[in-house]
Amino acid sequence: MNSTRTAPERPRGLTVKNGAAGDKVFSGLTLAAGVTILVVLAFVAIFLTIESLPALSPSLFSDQDSIDSADSFWDYVWPLMAGTVMASAIAILLATPVAIGIGLYISHYAPRRIATPVGYVIDLLAAIPSVVYGAWGMTFLAPLLVPIYQWLNTYLGWIPLFAEAEGASVTSTGRTLLTASIVLAVMVLPIATSLCREIFLQTPKLHQEAAQALGATRWEMIKMTVFPFARAGIVSAVMLALGRALGETMAVTMVLSPGVFSLSLITSGRNGTIPAEIALNFPEAFGMRQAELIAAGLMLFIITLLVNMTARWIVSRHKEFSGAN
Amino acid sequence: MSQSTTNLTAGPPAQKTGSNSLTAGLMPGWTWIVVAGAALVLGAAITVVLSDQFAVVGWVVLSGLLYIVGMYLITLVLETRRRATDMLWKNLVWTAFFIALVPLISVIWTVVANGLPTLISNPGILTDDMSNVVGADDQATAAGEAPLMGGILHGLIGTLTITLMAMVFSVPVGLLASIYLVEYGTDNWFSKAIRFFVDVMTGIPSIVAGLFAFSGMTLFVSTFISDSPAALQSVKMGLTASIALSVLMIPVVVRSTEEMLRVVPNELREASYALGVRKWRTITKVVLPTAMSGIASGVTLAIARVAGETAPILVTAGYAVSVNWNVFSGWVTALPVYIYRQLINPTAPAAPDPAAARAWAAALILILIVMGLNLLARVIAHYFAPQKSGR
């Protein structure tokens, strides 16, 4: 303001900006990196859409009247979507109780010198590559399950899930949707467990001690304090694990012997999932077939996006009530 | 002081078994051993009766069930319903733990048991690729007439180059973006948008990332180079796979780096500003070095995650049988893809055993690499953290 007071002969002027350009360049770089992320994500959506247009609307975007594999894209993709959702849902049904159990085991039951290494091992198991789980499911687990499937069919065959699919008999290789679901359950177990464990450990100590001071048994304490606190967290952990299971490719690709959609979980050559369909066929596909597979991938992207956003939404909606932070 | 004074109690009145009134109504400490023994015997009997033969799996499962039910009933009779419920859930939680252990141990055991013998008897598998192996070789091996041929070197090199290239893309972007989030865009709408979309990116299925890289590269090649079949064929290369892996890696790097930058105390930034140091120098010379061990550990974990990915590489890099160091041209095989291909499409379809042996050896190596990276991440986080003593 009062610049007349500024002595012009000062050697170190206040307005001298030594190296201020560095600030501009660096903050510009970080901003560019942020923009890059948004652009990449936009490209994911745009590229997938462009490349799947021929399959989504053959008459407009290709020289064919219909897609290769079916009359319309939806006829082609709905059994795969149903298979994907079914496999993942069964996996989550199997994994959730166990994940909550181990989460509780680590947070409230195990002695401390066991709990820490167990938590550590669970984290390491989350790092085992999916192709290894797939190899295990295909060579070790599938044959092991054959007698169990036959038993299920004999005694529980009146349930459609355990009945034989039309025109086929109960699996002799074990490579069925149920086996794939079991492998998926094993695979999402570590991530679901560590999410649950973290939530259980965040339960306010004061609430728990208050419950115990009232003479509650350990289970009553968990029921009174831990579960109400963790409910939203468990739901979102399950949703995130579901997102993982939906997109998991290799385990299903290697374990399942695919085919048309069927409610029977224990027949080989039935059902399929989107990721497995892509992995099995994409390397040899070209033209319209490639567009079909990319379009199927787009559907998978949308499903997982919805599941994940629901999970985040649940978390954010319950954050203010949970008493954390 | 008996449990029956509480209104929750519905069990029988406590029995005085000892002189101490506080232990009245409790089962003796050895009850569970008796129940466990009875459950094991009964389980064995039922198994034999039901299936006419003794089966270990059925025996263990049945005995476990019998033990849980038995403990519940005995506690219900001897103590109270509340304690019985507590006992039931305690046993169920322990069961969950054992149920989880079984498949996880089984996975590790399967890989080691199948992979280790091959690795020990054929150490050359690490230094050889598949360029000279044809179906006849594997048939000879299966017939016992020739040693195991081929190896996984090209897979190791492929994983190395593709992962390194993915690192080159995602580490700078992830690092700079998280610096933006923490140091510059404090809660403005743009940083909120980035944070939201990073969350979205975390959930992208890996195969979709592969499809994205493939379709993006296809569009690029057909628009700017040529849409001849040969040009479109060249889309499948290491670079495309690296782009796919970057899509998976960037959100992991952003998340972990952001967390690490946030825990750098603000006091250090202020100390630096008060010395007349510019913001970008403060960030690069004070904030980043302070958070470096955490960042490096997060990046290592991200590398471990993408190094084990199969699906995105399967659809983007093609399949090669020999070493290809060039990520910008030609098909590449990564280790996970190698495992998958050897198991699903054995070199000799009539004699799949040698291919399976190579696959298991490769699986063991892959697990060792991934676990090694995980351990490395822990070591970095633990031993290279700046001292926090004082104060």
Next chain:
Amino acid sequence: MSKSITAEDLNVYYGDFRAVADVNIEIAPRSVTAFIGPSGCGKTTFLRSLNRMHEEVPGARVKGDLYLDDDNIYAPGVDPVTVRSMVGMVFQRPNPFPTMSVRENVLAGHKLNGTRMSKSEADDIVEKALRGANLFNEVKDRMDRPGSGLSGGQQQRLCIARTVAVEPDVILMDEPCSALDPISTLAIEDLIADLKEDYTVVIVTHNMQQAARVSEKTAFFNIAGVGEPGKMVEYDQTSVIFNNPSNEQTERYVAGKFG
């Protein structure tokens, strides 16, 4: 070296909230001035506005003029980074850089700015700054050990040495002894007495005895109530503030009746 500070109608805002109102003060070069007052009265905020550190809080801004000798540090086009290289600051809690050794901490102001210097030049700066902070003899054998390995009092003197090493004109201290034990506090107070030979020192303190011991002039800040801005109530020779204040609030505060 050593400049006077003149505030003219200085107001500090956090967003819409006025934290400090209408401060007019003249601080002479080569002197120690203490700011005292109850918690939340704006003395720290005002101190941080003297080298524009308040700008690190999002939404913080200043209205009014502040002159360093004859230069208005809030004139348009003034770079806060340049201001801060002239007006150094020592913080409440010792905050040596954990990734740097004792020696590197002292040189931080130069090294972080990328200044190149020979080893002997650097050695001279380190020794001079550490001697200036009364720390040289204690750390001369562990120059290459981490700065965070020193005791709390030594760390704080290391931070002062770090500030001295960039040869500022003014040193601001924000409750520099509040995290220290009495012995370390004494060492810092002795150091402040030495520092005023070369620098203008401004210190915020909650400890009235400390203000009385180290400062020549004292400014008393107060707030009328919650949500009201902090104001400078009285500014005078330290002996006058503590023995014969002209304002009733000051009298009550230094007598320990509130705050």
